[in-house]
Amino acid sequence: xxxxxxxxxxxxxxxSLSTRPPSTEDSDWVAAHLNAGERGIFERLSVADRRxxxxxxxxxxxxxPAASRDHVAAALLHDVGKTRSALSTGERVLxxxxxxxxxxxxxxxxHERIGWDMCREAGSSPATLDLLAGRADxxxxxxxxxxxxx
Numbered sequence: 001x002x003x004x005x006x007x008x009x010x011x012x013x014x015x016s017l018s019t020r021p022p023s024t025e026d027s028d029w030v031a032a033h034l035n036a037g038e039r040g041i042f043e044r045l046s047v048a049d050r051r052x053x054x055x056x057x058x059x060x061x062x063x064x065p066a067a068s069r070d071h072v073a074a075a076l077l078h079d080v081g082k083t084r085s086a087l088s089t090g091e092r093v094l095x096x097x098x099x100x101x102x103x104x105x106x107x108x109x110x111h112e113r114i115g116w117d118m119c120r121e122a123g124s125s126p127a128t129l130d131l132l133a134g135r136a137d138x139x140x141x142x143x144x145x146x147x148x149x150x
Contacts, residue, residue, distance in 0.1 A: 021047050026054045033057070033072045037122030042076060044083045052150070053079060059147035064140055070127035071136070075144055077124070078132065081115025082108060 022030070030050075034042055045053060057075035061067055067075075085107035087095060092108060100106040107114060116132045130136045131144060 019047055020051070022050050022054050026051075030054060030057075030076060033069055033076060035073075035123055038073055038077060038119065038124055038128075041080045041083075041118050041122050045080060048089070049079055049082065053077070055150060056144075056147045059150070060144050063147055064143040067140070067143075068127060070125045071131050071140055071144075073124065074119075074128045074131035074136075075147060077115065077119055077128070078144065078148060079111065079115065080118050081111030081113065084114045084118075085111070 021027075030042060030053075031039060042050065042053070053076050056078065057072055060075040061072060064071065082092075085095075085104045087104060087108050091104070095105040095108045098105070100109040112132070116129060119132060120129055124132075127136070131140060134141050
């Protein structure tokens with residue numbers, strides 16, 4: 001488990017080095033799947049996190065072809081809570097290694113709950129919120145977890 005998690009983090013770190021934003025095609029696809037409030041919180045993500053979100057959401061659709069717009073929105077928004085901690089890539093790595101020892105590290109580790117609150121405030125649908133909370137159909141929840149394990 002640890003080796004798999006470490007490999008996931010190395011891939012995420014490597015991808016974070018690029019400053020290339022999502023393509024116009026990807027940005028249009030995102031806009032088609034998010035409501036106005038959701039687009040606002042999506043845009044708070046760093047460029048690297050937006051690229052990661054699109055990659056996860058597209059993998060999610062490959063794993064779950066019948067996914068609804070609400071479920072794709074959840075895939076796109078699954079990491080928005082990380083914006084609250086405002087950690088750099090290096091700080092995220094450190095927070096992952098040492099755990100929730102500071103307020104910002106705790107916020108990073110609690111990003112799923114924080115993101116759920118942000119999405120609720122942004123007007124996300126009950127179906128989007130249920131998937132973010134892991135309360136959707138277990139197969140859909142599993143597809144999102146697998147898609148995020150890049």
